[in-house]
Amino acid sequence: MGGQAFTHLSTPRMPPSVYTRVLATIQAILKEHYQLVGSPIEAPGKDTYGDVDILVFHPLPGSPLAEITSRPELATQLSQYLGAIHHILGPEINFAIPWPSDENHGAEPEQSKYIQLDLKICSSEKMFQWELFHAAHGDLWNILGSTIRPYGITVNNRGFYLRISQIEKLDRKKSMVFLTDDHGLILDFLGLDKGKWWSKFGSRNEMFLYAAGCRMFWIKDLDELDAEEGTGVEGGENGKKKLKHNDRARMAKRPIFREWMEVFLPRCRENGGFAGGKGVTREQVRDEAFAMFGAGVQTEYETRLKEWNLAKHKDEIWRVVVKGSVPEIEDLQFRAASVRTLKGIVMEGETFKGKPVLEVTPNEEGFWDADKVRTFVETNWKEAGDIGWARQEERAREGMKAKAEKKKLLEEEQTRKNIGDDEATSPF
Template sequence: MGGSALHFLQHEHAFPRMPIPVYRNLKSRLYPVIQGLYSHVIVPIEAPEKKDYGDLDFLVYSPKTDALRHGDAKINVSHDSVKDAIGARHFIPADGNRTSNFAVPVSKGEWATLGYEDEEEANRKKVEDGEIYYQVDVHVCADKAEWDRIFFFNSYGDLGMIMGLVAANIGLHLGSKGLQYSHPPHRRIDLSDNFEEIAEFFGWSMETRNAGFATRQQVFDWVTTSRFFDASRFRTQGEGIRKVKPQRTMYSDFVEWVGGLRDTFTSLTDEEKKQIVESARAEALEHFGKREEVESMVRNFEARKRMKDVFNGVSVKSWIGAHQWQDVKSVMDRVREQHGGDEGVSTLLDTEGEGILQQRVLEAFRELKIDK
């Protein structure tokens, strides 16, 4: 979400920001059109106190049968069908469950009917041919679960990204796919994709959130109710925190506001901050029932690493004497075959030790009758 995806069109001013009545009029006009193409359509809840909009976002899934007559996939209505339906002139297509961007021309005098004639004319004068457009984004979701998650994460403007910043401060990753546990060099572990559960873990009241926010300050205050929020140790950049575009003003305002809170919190040492993060990460694993999975992953990783450090071409070559590398490979393949692949060799190393592994290598060498 976010405007200006179609910046290649003529001029940067070809997509002016929409005053609130213009945005609402566009949404009410196109909503039933998109509903004619997809069974489930929704627009993320807008950020409070917005003065204008850069684009209009639709989240959709489950294309209607009639709309699929000219479709290109089970998930997507064809881009041309959407383009024709909403009256777009240009589009940037994206297949599958992702966002396509459409440029819908603003009809001459369209804003005038809403009291914004001067603004429309001023925007037209900024582009050479006088043509201005609405950017309409259609994000196709694979199923209702994804539809719900993306709606949650993208509602109330930058709130989802701000929540993600809180999560990053305790060493976790929160995005539209849910909450994840990062543990380089290992793969990320999915903790939960249920935002009700995630909010409960962080201490955020879903009842308050679902009631809505009238101001940005209410959003900021809600974020700080998390039991993991502490302005004194709050990072806005560094490891685990991605850079955010300057136009994310709500996010930037939150960061600035938190900076002003720091004097009201007790300063902590770096070691104390580290302990808090480690404790929160451990609690997350326990809370979502993922501790054993992570511990098993680490054990397997360490076992594979140890196996590779011991059972490799250089070591095996030294054990069997000077031979061609092809001979070394043949011996290693024989040992793997006899012990159930790399996993079996790793288990042998862990249970019997390096000496027994070396013995198995020499036995395989003799069985293959490779000449020295």
């Protein structure tokens, strides 16, 4: 998006008159071939447009597009319908559409300027509706995202998610539990007016005030700005220093998000009255998500957290308690033999001296008693090393025996072959 796909063509930003006209023309063409055609609601206050974004779903039964199964062939056919002079295949299809000749106003020769169309072909009606919702109002979700993120809530191009705090710093993807892709439920959960969402805002300030209506929004007071963590938004120079990498990039590239941070939030602090969400906690939001989005969400959240904690615990038992409790000695091979034996006993349930070791057996939930495991390792590592060393020697003997037997079989086979060759060449 942004009108930068065609680096070899001139695709300048469009004034509203050109954008509105081209958008209507392209949508009219596409509606002849697709069941659903739409564009996200534009951000307020734009005086130029970088490209035209359109979503489509399902070719109409009578359209030639309904018979096409190849994306390159589909892009070529669409280029003909749209009058595009070039296209690029990617997650979206980018088309270069000639700039309306009567809109050049003598500044450049006709057909020397182009408009970038970004066409997204949705695989389902649900995806079509979600994309319209998620991309609405330009930077609005960037703004809302910076507000709700500290509460463990995330929205992306697939849906609404609850993040598990104990996991997210190490594996963000695994920390995300899907809540819903029903935009009505999402807006209800955030405390935002559903009717206003589907209407274009008259100004940036109107959109900012709408975002500030989120029930989790509140402005930190001056004496709270030094806090490194926690909820609440800051804005201004102090808030900019604490932005995540993605938000810092948005500050540089997205004027509306920059205005939210540098102008609107500091002004809110000066005017006061934005403390409605101050009492809301991350734990409260989590529990409300469990209640609103069903028992399955809580079950998945708790199961994933338990599995994560168990995997982390198992790794710690192995690296720190078992392996880490065997002393560092000069005989590295003996130490390795001891560690291997202890791993089999503790981690894999092998017997020790012919008997199971109950004190190093995990409980019903799979967790070990770390103190008991450590005591067992410290007490028995030498004997475990003797066992492991004996096993290693036995494996070596068996290996040598197998190697000798294989060599003997090969020699016998070669002897039989030589006898056969001699008989075949004998004149008698």
